[in-house]
Amino acid sequence: MKSPVVTGPFGLGKALAGREQAALLRRRTATDGSTGASLVVDGRDYLNFSANDYLGLADHPAIKAAFKAGIERYGTGSGASPLVTGYSRAHQQLEETLADWLGVEAVLLFNCGFSANQAVLKALLGKEHLLWQDKLNHASLQEMGSQLPCKMKRFGHNDMAALERLLEPNRGLIVSEGVFSMDGDQAPWAELATLAAQSGNWLMIDDAHGLGVLGPQGRGTLAAQGVDPSSVHIQMGTFGKALGVAGAFVGGSRELVDYLVNFARHYVYSTHMPAAQACAVSKSIALVRGADEARARLARLIVRFRQGAAALGWPLGASYTPIQPLLVGESVAALQLAQRLRDSGVWVSAIRPPTVSVGTARLRITLSAAHREQDVDSLLEALGPCPSTDQRGGAHAA
Structure with missing residues (x-):
């Protein structure tokens, strides 16, 4: 069905165009199934590091x-x-x-x-x-x-x-x-x-x-x-x-x-x-x-990720919870890194302004007790060594 011509006082198209030009336009992705550890999109399986299903209970x-x-x-x-x-x-x-x-x-x-x-x-x-x-x-x-x-x-x-x-x-x-x-x-x-x-x-x-x-x-x-x-x-x-x-x-x-x-x-x-x-x-x-063991397993996975990411030179925040922000800097760089991970079968969403401050775009990596150690290792392998500041187009952040 053809959409009606949108006119009037609200400037919707202009606002959307401005967001897109700044690499801030948001789009939805329809998934075909998701748990704390995996995600299916368009028939492809991904390791899912973007869910808030921290204990893997959504499919219990x-x-x-x-x-x-x-x-x-x-x-x-x-x-x-x-x-x-x-x-x-x-x-x-x-x-x-x-x-x-x-x-x-x-x-x-x-x-x-x-x-x-x-x-x-x-x-x-x-x-x-x-x-x-x-x-x-x-x-x-x-x-x-x-x-x-x-x-x-x-x-x-x-x-x-x-x-x-x-x-x-x-x-x-x-x-x-x-x-x-x-x-x-x-x-x-x-x-x-x-x-x-x-x-x-x-x-x-x-x-x-x-x-x-x-x-x-x-x-x-x-x-x-x-x-x-x-x-x-x-x-x-x-x-x-x-x-x-x-x-x-x-x-x-x-x-x-x-x-x-x-x-x-x-x-x-x-x-x-x-x-x-x-x-x-x-x-x-x-x-x-009664999930103390799941919480302990999650804590071990968090340590494994942080140690691995630090060894690769990636800047991390002061977080010891399942939320591990990998700070990139500019929105374009965050989107490019998210796409590179996606091409490797790892799903991590890029978070950009206005959700976070300008210049602090990031990958918001979230861990779940449903993940395995080899899942975290696959994420680290997909990330690879952190490129230099100049290459990434953003500054390192503590």
């Missing part, structure tokens, strides 16, 4: 069986928003399981992490408040913060001295990630908790990439760093990464959850996640809690 037979059983009992959808008829016993049981696992009083389920983050900020922060955010926080947090009537103050990445200088007593909310999604490093949560307590402000963690991977029983970044969960007022996590399903949650005090049930518009006015999905997530949590 027990989780799939729980999903199927949930469909048989509850159907394929929830049928309504949670305050109408969309809140089932399966949702309630998942919330209780999460609260017990993470050491919080209560939990509220959301369809995705983006809406969970935005719901919290929008529901809590008015013009009389302040919002402090790490400069590398996720786009969902940064975007909502820029749209709220409160004043947002961004501090340098993991710079606690800078945050302390910006803080004012009893004025609002400090937000940071547990594991940063593009750099893979962690925020210093003991220091953040101390600053929040001293200043009388609330503290929120986005632990989308730490949950399931870090800490005893996979309880996340706070547990890994020995931080009491009661010192962090709001926890957000997702089910679509290490847990291998989809959806998200917000946890904290019972009062917080009751408040969000009444005032979080993203929750009140959205059709709830299917009950069958909640069944699958509950099964996933049971598996994650």
Whole structure:
């Protein structure tokens, strides 16, 4: 079908052309199957180093069986928003399981992490408040913060001295990630908790990439760093990464959850996640809690990759999590390297501005417990020795 001629006030074609000229245009790739270790595109098998399936659970037979059983009992959808008829016993049981696992009083389920983050900020922060955010926080947090009537103050990445200088007593909310999604490093949560307590402000963690991977029983970044969960007022996590399903949650005090049930518009006015999905997530949590060996295997693979990449001269970030950013510099160079790996049967996505800062385009390599040692070795062989700075067209970064 021929597309209509697009005219009007929005300049869509010009915006797209500008992105393409700058090597920043995004296109989707339809896959024919994906697990934590492999990917099929156009009939070809690739080693997959771009998924967030950190424990390899997305294809786990027990989780799939729980999903199927949930469909048989509850159907394929929830049928309504949670305050109408969309809140089932399966949702309630998942919330209780999460609260017990993470050491919080209560939990509220959301369809995705983006809406969970935005719901919290929008529901809590008015013009009389302040919002402090790490400069590398996720786009969902940064975007909502820029749209709220409160004043947002961004501090340098993991710079606690800078945050302390910006803080004012009893004025609002400090937000940071547990594991940063593009750099893979962690925020210093003991220091953040101390600053929040001293200043009388609330503290929120986005632990989308730490949950399931870090800490005893996979309880996340706070547990890994020995931080009491009661010192962090709001926890957000997702089910679509290490847990291998989809959806998200917000946890904290019972009062917080009751408040969000009444005032979080993203929750009140959205059709709830299917009950069958909640069944699958509950099964996933049971598996994650007992997955210490998978986490240990993943840790060994991370060390193997880092040692191998360092020996080849590639610049790495200060990350000891499954997210291993290989910094390239310019967008064109990142795309070319990604294509070279793809030609070798290894799938790694190039991450470019505006997702990351200009001049810090990278390959975001992600490891999974589903990978084997020989998979990591194949990735390193495909990468080969790092070319010189001049050849790559970008600067090395620490």
